[in-house]
Amino acid sequence: MRAELAADLVVINGENASHGFGLSPDMAEAFLGAGADAITLGNHAWDRKELIPYIAQQPRVVRPLNFPPGTPGAGSVVVTLADGRQALVLNAMGRLFMDPLDCPFRGTAELLSRYKLGASVQAIVADFHAEATSEKLAYAHSFDGTMSLIVGTHTHVPTADHQVLPGGTAYQSDAGMCGDYDSVIGMGKEGSAARFWRKMPGERMAPADGPATLCGLFVVTDDTTGLALRAEPVRVGGRLSAALPV
């Protein structure tokens, strides 16, 4: 798909890639080998303990920047493309209905103060990993015009609000997951539903294994300003209606 879309930069969220829980180093290597430029994480960042030593020596895997000071890894990375252009990729996590971390708004503003979009970097991409669309929109409007793209993750359901905001930042509340949509956010239906019916722990959840839909967002940016020109959804395979950039 990277070749098909002629994508210059590919960023994926990998926090549930290893059987629904976390990201193992071998899978991170597989993603990077397959053409991902950077991998973001979220609340499941440390589900695979092996990632802790790995992230210290693989800067292309980034965890939320608003984890406590001293947390292994970094909250952002500057990716240099083969032609020399550079992109800042950052990961931040929301706090509404999530773990009470440091402020993602202030943390992002502090990071952005060190970069100039369209000058020191040609693109800035943020994965805002959060539950609430209100917090995602508040974050997006706060940083509209200072980043190329702000895309939400974590709900596993793609939203239909992909757009270029008035200041020129592309935005989508949630990119959706890459997985089986005949499921409860990627996990087996029966076990997931039983937890809501019985309110008791059941067997360990396992990912649904039907045909997957690849979901994402395709954005065209202007290298001179770093701002977005177009934002179009990508949905391929599985149960969801197909969408590909024109």
Ligand SMILES: [Fe+2]
């Ligand atoms: Fe998550």
